[in-house]
Amino acid sequence: MANAAVIAPDVIVVGAGGSGLFAAIEAAEIGRRVLVLEKNPAPGGTTNWAIGSLSSSASPMQAAIGIHDTPAAHFDDMALFHGALLSRDNPDLRRVFVENVPDTLKKLLNMGVVFFGPMPEPPHRVPRMHNVLPNSRAYAHALYRRARELGVDIRLNHRARRLLFEGGRVVGVEAEANGSPHRFIAHRGVVLAGGDFSANREMKRIYAGESIAQADALVETSTGDAHQLALDVGAEIVNGDIVSGPQLRFVPPKVNLMTMLPPSRFLALLMKWSMAKLPQALIRPFIMMFLTTVLEPQRKLYDSGAILINRDGSRFADECDRPQLAVPQQPKKEAFIILDGVLAKKFGAWPHYISTAPGVAYAYLPDYKRNRRDIYNQANSLGSLAQTIGVPPAVLEKTVADYNKNPRAGTPGLLQPPFIALGPVRSWVLTEGGLRVSPAMEVCSKTGEAIPGLYAAGATGQGGIILEGHGHHLGWAFTSGRLAGRAAALREAG
The missing domain is CATH 3.90.700.10 (Succinate dehydrogenase/fumarate reductase flavoprotein, catalytic domain)
Structure with missing residues (x-):
């Protein structure tokens, strides 16, 4: 079996979409060595296909037009979007999201991302929706550039196949590249950020039913690989029956x-x-x-x-x-x-x-x-x-x-x-089911205990938070990525 010998990373991130790149950046800014494994030939993932809005309170753009807004108000207003799904929401994750998304937006601004707005979207009590320019590909462009500046090792065309589990903790990832297996060891933690499972027909059938299984995926490579990696070591999917769409x-x-x-x-x-x-x-x-x-x-x-x-x-x-x-x-x-x-x-x-x-x-x-x-x-x-x-x-x-x-x-x-x-x-269709995670973005087992060394972000780690309303999916992807990357980076080295 071939081995990866270029670096011995502290943190491995599976997926180079918006959440994965943000996880890598956060860990690298702490000073950790980071390896990103992406199965596609280019970064960006579903982020590249988004409308591009990001909803946040306490933004510089709000302040510039005299809007005083708080995470607490955002927390309350998010619930107004949920309707019958409110009982399915995870308020702990919602609170973590609204308290941290303002810093996410500011970090994007510091990376050179340009927004116009904020724009109103009732029942938000004030305008909170910030729209990216010139299109959603600006996110991955800025994140990828920043990650490379920090020395993050990004391996494209590397598909994660299984997690390495030793001594009661996740210690690395086995991936496939050019038809050959490669083992990568993480000294601190692994972050799963592989997007949703909307292109996995069998997974959709199991969690959401036959009619949803037949609908197409917006991104054909959203095959739930990262979900399956975690399921194989005892994790579980929450809200797997909830989907965005199908939309015509x-x-x-x-x-x-x-x-x-x-x-x-x-x-x-x-x-x-x-x-x-x-x-x-x-x-x-x-x-x-x-x-x-x-x-x-x-x-x-x-x-x-x-x-x-x-x-x-x-x-x-x-x-x-x-x-x-x-x-x-x-x-x-x-x-x-x-x-x-x-x-x-x-x-x-x-x-x-x-x-x-x-x-x-x-x-x-x-x-x-x-x-x-x-x-x-x-x-x-x-x-x-x-x-x-x-x-x-x-x-x-x-x-x-x-x-x-x-x-x-x-x-x-x-x-x-x-x-x-x-x-x-x-x-x-876009699937909303994600791995159960703690507020620290630790992946949890079916018994509710954290799986040591394993974290998840974005759609992979949606974990029960309901993201109705524009700008919350991207906000969660980026913010949960930041939090997961930081948590993995600060974990004691194994």
Whole structure:
């Protein structure tokens, strides 16, 4: 068996997403030698796909506009988002989060990350949502740069396969690289930060059920590897049945200018100045390049009479009754949203938007026509529209005719050309189940005792905290990463 002989790290971090990189940085700033093992060829993980908001109290941006906000107020307001899930929340972790996320935000600012805001999001009592510029890739860019400055050893294309357990504690990780196994020993601790398990169909089936298991993952490599490493040494998953979604989202474009923007500080500052100073009409087209790429179509489309069809041209579900659960059962796991000329006009202006990023802007049908020609199709007849999107014309015509005999209450049916197909859309899911952790981010066994030498962060270590509301998932990822990295670094060397 091959051995890793370049360094003898104090701390090993599994995963180079936002939580893993922050864990590595925190441990390295204490003066520890840190090794990061990442199975993908590039860092960033799910963080690169996030909308990019981070919610925090007591921020410099709040203070600059006269907002006095406290972690205690944030703690109380977070609970207002949870609804029926409040009883499932872990208040100890929620308190740890709100008390530490202000320092997380400040550290990001010190690394050169640029935000605009804060933006309001009720029921937050004050604006707390800070949105990153130019896009969410700025986080991984800044974190990776800082980690390298500190001398963190980041090994890409290294997939962790099992934890090394000796003398009653976790002492290292066995990983695979280029088809060969490698053993890495950690003198102080191991931090698991491998993201969620949304791409692990069997794990989704076990914890969340068959319908969730069929939904796609936003990130195909979120296969729950880190969860499984901990389960193998006696850990347990909390809230495994809770998921974000499934959500119907448009398939992403192959090329998009906004997501390709380099995550430079200069560009971010230029964008921030432009958003504050330039007329909305000038900057809106650039915002729309982002907005029409990553967000979900709103339910109000279906309430107003739009329907969903599959690639056979058939309507397959009640669009207002969780159709996202039915889409994975359709051919190619895809569907199209069908509108007519009346709906097209309606969804061309406020308040009838197709999608939105909270506190940023709203995207209407003309924005999709302009920015997403790959998913926007229009024709003067249903037969022509069917040919354009590759479904049987006769079937689509019959589907719409049958719907028009009994349209959704309060709507006239799909009668007026031109007819429009948006899509395809697919059903995406993010899992919320994480390893049970203590407030010190120690991974706990099924009996509630800490597993010595093992820590977890981000989605891997979500541990029962409920993260409803924008900006809490990223805030938790970064903050729990910091706390886990610090705890592992300060652990007595084995």
